[in-house]
Amino acid sequence: MKAAGIDEVLLGEARAAVEAAGAVLRERYTTHARVRNIAEIFEELQANDNAVLPELERRLLAARPGSRWVEDELATGAMPEGEWWIVDPAEGNINHVHGMPEWAVTATLMRDNRPVLTAVHLPLAGDTYTAVAGHGATLDGEPLHVSTKTGLDAALVATGQAQPHEDEETYRRIGESVTALLTAGLVVRVSVPATLQLINVAAGRMEAFWQYSEVRSGLVSGALLVTEAGGVVTDIHGDPWTPARRDFLAAAPGVHRAVSAALAPVK
Structure with missing residues (x-):
């Protein structure tokens, strides 16, 4: 199977993984803030990560044997060569714990420092955005296109x-x-x-x-x-x-x- 075909299969696995994680986080979500001070904020942020991160890691590493995992979601800079999963188990976690709707689950496969496939799931909206390098970007299967404005x-x-x-x-x-x-x-x-x-x-x-x-x-x-x-x-x-x-x-x-x-x- 060519690389593009492999990536399309992997994208399906990534999509399933972020949607499953999103379902867990949706159950943990409330429309009111559940934190009162900085200690509680960081406690709740960590609890959200802990609720979904182990299963995300298991599923994505199993989907691509030989790939590696970026442990620190706040890591910066260039990465070693090879294939790495960069995942944010609760992108916008701070919004989640404050009862706001702007949060998601993301998974991206990097190959030699280039993103080659990604899945972003918005659990409250039920939307999933996906892309494979060279094959376009979609929202639930419908093609995405950037703005045509010129001013x-x-x-x-x-x-x-x-x-x-x-x-x-x-x-x-x-x-x-x-x-x-x-x-x-x-x-x-x-x-x-x-x-x-x-x-x-x-x-x-x-x-x-x-x-x-x-x-x-x-x-x-x-x-x-x-x-x-x-x-x-x-x-x-x-x-x-x-x-x-x-x-x-x-x-x-x-x-x-x-x-x-x-x-x-x-x-």
Whole structure:
């Protein structure tokens, strides 16, 4: 079987795994915040991970014998060669424990530092976004296409922080970048998680997402979905993006250059 055929089979396994995990997290979800302080927040975040992560790991490693597992969902930078699963068992976990609906389960297979297949499941909506490198991106089997807008003045764009307790320099850059795009664009959203912003870019609902981050788990699934939906994924300066880059930009082709130019003064 050719690599593409293998990846299509693996995608089915990945989709089944994230949907099963999503069902567990949906049972744990309430529409009110169930945390009162920082200790309870981290306790609930860990409880959600523990509820689904072991089974996700078992299923995905069994689906691709010889693949390896990234243990730290907040890991950054380039990876060793070979095949690795990057999984976020509760992408937007902070929203889940605060009773908000913006959360998902993601699984992406990386091959030599390139995402080659991904499945992102939104349990509350029942939606599953998937992509295989070179074969397009879909929402429940229907093809995704990025926006056709060509003017930044009509663009809806977004950013957000990758994790709690970013360094002060990163916060400064986020703030200055938001100001730059508020001036150049139509509307700027600042929220988490990254993956849910990126599926909106892939689906043509928004024109761009950028982030000052190397945290892989929030970027790799969306990077593949946007690319396969016809978008452009680079670093903020327009150079090819890899997990080793310190920042990230995904945009519709018609506005990518303008977003990059608007962000260029932010150092």
